[in-house]
Amino acid sequence: MARDAYVNGRYVPHARAAVHVEDRGFQFADGVYEVVSVRRGRLIDEEGHLDRLDRSLHELRIAWPCDRRVLRLVMRRLLERNGVRDGLVYLQVTRGAAPRDFRFPAAARPTLVITTRRATLAPHARTGVRVVTIPDIRWKRRDIKTVGLLPQVLGKQEAAERGAFEAWQVDEDGFVTEGTSSNAWIVTADGALVTRPASHDILNGITRQSILRVAAAEGLRFEERPFRVEEAYAAREAFLSSATSFVTPVLRIDDRTIGDGAPGALSRKLFDAYLAHASGAGAS
Ligand code: PMP
Numbered sequence: 001m002a003r004d005a006y007v008n009g010r011y012v013p014h015a016r017a018a019v020h021v022e023d024r025g026f027q028f029a030d031g032v033y034e035v036v037s038v039r040r041g042r043l044i045d046e047e048g049h050l051d052r053l054d055r056s057l058h059e060l061r062i063a064w065p066c067d068r069r070v071l072r073l074v075m076r077r078l079l080e081r082n083g084v085r086d087g088l089v090y091l092q093v094t095r096g097a098a099p100r101d102f103r104f105p106a107a108a109r110p111t112l113v114i115t116t117r118r119a120t121l122a123p124h125a126r127t128g129v130r131v132v133t134i135p136d137i138r139w140k141r142r143d144i145k146t147v148g149l150l151p152q153v154l155g156k157q158e159a160a161e162r163g164a165f166e167a168w169q170v171d172e173d174g175f176v177t178e179g180t181s182s183n184a185w186i187v188t189a190d191g192a193l194v195t196r197p198a199s200h201d202i203l204n205g206i207t208r209q210s211i212l213r214v215a216a217a218e219g220l221r222f223e224e225r226p227f228r229v230e231e232a233y234a235a236r237e238a239f240l241s242s243a244t245s246f247v248t249p250v251l252r253i254d255d256r257t258i259g260d261g262a263p264g265a266l267s268r269k270l271f272d273a274y275l276a277h278a279s280g281a282g283a284s
Helices: 024-028 046-058 066-083 149-163 207-218 227-234 265-279
Strands: 002-005 010-013 031-040 087-094 111-117 129-135 166-170 176-179 185-186 193-195 221-223 237-242 248-255
Touching: 002 066, 010 066, 024 087, 031 046, 031 265, 046 066, 046 087, 046 207, 046 248, 066 087, 066 111, 129 149, 149 166, 166 227, 185 207, 185 227, 193 207, 207 221, 207 237, 207 248, 207 265, 227 248, 237 265, 248 265
Parallel strands: 129 166, 129 248, 193 221
Antiparallel strands: 002 010, 002 111, 031 087, 087 111, 166 176, 176 185, 185 193, 185 237, 237 248
């Protein structure tokens, strides 16, 4: 089946889809993005992702490239054109193309690129993964989902070279911020769910927010607070969350085994609860 991308108002063959060489996304990483998972043809937490896109654009003073309703429609059309029932939609919005100058261009239209991909979602959710810890070398506005992802590129590459699926980034005080493309969670010895609170220090994951809602609905005890690497080593369970990984158990952090080295009961329960959420409420 042909695969198309959507670029600035047009559906174009993926292989020929392109933006201008002076696009500010390319020159300055002056843009934002979103990733929405698609399961059985439904977009999971679509409104949450569009709300966060709105917030990222607002923080960087980039205009919406089109009406929000148009965006919802185009995502669906593209998924249909590309025959994607299970996979991902990527949206990138940049400040547009303009002669190179750090200052905002007086007149540039935002660039909008939408692509889709078939993918198996959360492929390691039943088996679990390894993570390694690395220093968090990112800027101080990690709450904005920008296309400036070089620290994440380096972090994920280091994780792969050390035999791990993900790298958990650690701040200067020894507290875990988050993964390179996921939020970090632990379960304490007395069964409390812990994840870092939303602030400028982390990206407030849409999956993270859904898991917190699911946990509240299930009557689970949770604490939004920072935790240190040592606390994670000693945790009963650990897991990571993202639109693509859902709830994926973490079995090892660096050279330490977490709990008994198998996916924990609470992680499995949350995965099932999240899957139910993704199949019904919140998906459309
Ligand atoms: N933190 C970072 C740095 C990420 O890139 C992602 C993935 N977008 C997440 C957390 C998880 O966010 P979400 O649940 O919205 O995918």
